[in-house]
Amino acid sequence: MNIRAIVSHSPENDEARFCMEDIVLRETQGNELLVEIVASGICSTDLFFAHAAGGELGPFPRVLGHEGVGWVRAIGREVTVAAVGDAVSLSFASCTKCKACISFHPAYCHKFSAVNYGASAAYQRAGGEDLSGYFFGQSSFANYSNVLQESVVNISKWVDTEQDMYNYAALGCSFQSGSATVTKLASVGTEDSVVIMGLGAVGLSAIMAAKIQECSIIIGVDRFESRLQLARDLGATHVINTIEAGHDIAAAVKSITSGTGSTVTIDATGFMPLIKSGLDFTANKGKMIFLGVPPLDAEMNLNVVRFMATGKSILGSMEGDAIPSEHIPCMIDWFKSGKFPINRLVRTYKAEEFKLAMTDMKSGLTIKPVLVWK
CATH class of the missing domain: 3.90.180.10 (Medium-chain alcohol dehydrogenases, catalytic domain)
Structure with a gap:
């Protein structure tokens, strides 16, 4: 053919x-x-x-x-x-x-x-x-x-x-990966404070899913002001412009979360400096989730003893752990009802x-x- x-x-x-x-x-x-x-x-x-x-x-x-x-x-x-x-x-x-x-x-x-x-x-x-x-x-x-x-x-x-x-x-892929990372892999709830770094299709889908889950704090992080405004429209309670925040993204997150940090941090950028910062500002017992794809040779040093004392978890997200035959109809229902x-x-x-x-x-x-x- x-x-x-x-x-x-x-x-x-x-x-x-x-x-x-x-x-x-x-x-x-x-x-x-x-x-x-x-x-x-x-x-x-x-x-x-x-x-x-x-x-x-x-x-x-x-x-x-x-x-x-x-x-x-x-x-x-x-x-x-x-x-x-x-x-x-x-x-x-x-x-x-x-x-x-x-x-x-x-x-x-x-x-x-x-x-x-x-x-x-x-x-x-x-x-x-x-x-x-x-x-x-x-x-x-x-x-x-x-x-x-x-x-x-x-x-x-x-x-x-x-x-x-x-x-x-x-x-x-994109809409599924972002939303299922929030709803299934992270299993967020109303008590969670969620940071989503990178507000492309994946990150903004995660923002919408966090709103659907009624998370108490939803922070969008990006360098494009237009995307930060869209994140606000779609459910972010706070946004951080990485250009304006400079190297103090962690301080900005801690300020918004009353010093505790985020209970769930999702990186959708694959940018190693942001990933390292995200792991730092994630709260004790919180989850750091890698969703964006970094360079193939990307590595990160970790002091194991200090990390062990925090109780944090590091997770890799592949499609948000979704089962497409279940999650795709779910997203369509959200869309049809105006939630997504x-x-x-x-x-x-x-x-x-x-x-x-x-x-x-x-x-x-x-x-x-x-x-x-x-």
């Missing part, structure tokens, strides 16, 4: 290289669904992998994209999750068989890298060269994709308009405008760029 896709090539001079190309999609297999992609969100994870130097993070050339939504056009004989004509949201894949998967923690699948980072050939160029796909089981930077059943959530009963599809595109206004984060672009969309996201102009394929 002839399709269009945004193909990621080996980076040059530390610059990611993407090109829109006409390629050939191979036949749909038994555990796959052929999905006509309506829209696909661009996530910082896509840009991270586009800069990666291959190896266990996957080969080049390949098709990325892991925030897709679309219509099922064909199914393999083993598929039970959806039928032809259904609307589907696409999330991460899991092996379904390891201890983490069978104990309902698929985001911590023991084979997560193998099944999500796209080492399998899924396409061909006209000259016969193989292209890798199955990124997060979906590779949704294309107008059609063969998607692993494990990555699919049926959302047919919640789709009324095409605009719904655009708003739902990022449910499978993700439409305020979304800006649509024609698929051909992907370079502009990526530039706008990196500059902070756009929070969640969504590529529309029709």
Whole structure:
């Protein structure tokens, strides 16, 4: 089948290289669904992998994209999750068989890298060269994709308009990761004081989730004043501008929390100085959660004895420990009831405008760029 896709090539001079190309999609297999992609969100994870130097993070050339939504056009004989004509949201894949998967923690699948980072050939160029796909089981930077059943959530009963599809595109990663980190992994409640560092799509989703959970203090931290104002609108009780605060972010948090610090600190930046500061200002017995992706060689020194005395916990968030088939419908219900206004984060672009969309996201102009394929 002839399709269009945004193909990621080996980076040059530390610059990611993407090109829109006409390629050939191979036949749909038994555990796959052929999905006509309506829209696909661009996530910082896509840009991270586009800069990666291959190896266990996957080969080049390949098709990325892991925030897709679309219509099922064909199914393999083993598929039970959806039928032809259904609307589907696409999330991460899991092996379904390891201890983490069978104990309902698929985001911590023991084979997560193998099944999500796209080492399998899924396409061909006209000259016969193989292209890798199955990124997060979906590779949704294309107008059609063969998607692993494990990555699919049926959302047919919640789709009324095409605009719904655009708003739902990022449910499978950004919106899910931010909100589930708050509601499931951190399990916050009304007594919690929560700090969320980095107010992109992930961080602002976390802000909204903390408001839904009625946390007593919700602090948003960022360097863009427009995002800080949006965080206020979406539920933050306080905001901290990192440029204005300088090196005193910890002091600002302590001041807001009457000297105790935050009971839950979520980093959505991957910026090591902020992560180190966040661990310092987290309250005793509090939780520090790594959600943003730092450089691959990032390390942090820790005085074990002093840390032990604080009783703090350090957690790594993979998709917020969400089960997509449960959490995606939950987010849609929040959205429909007005509690989770993700439409305020979304800006649509024609698929051909992907370079502009990526530039706008990196500059902070756009929070969640969504590529529309029709």
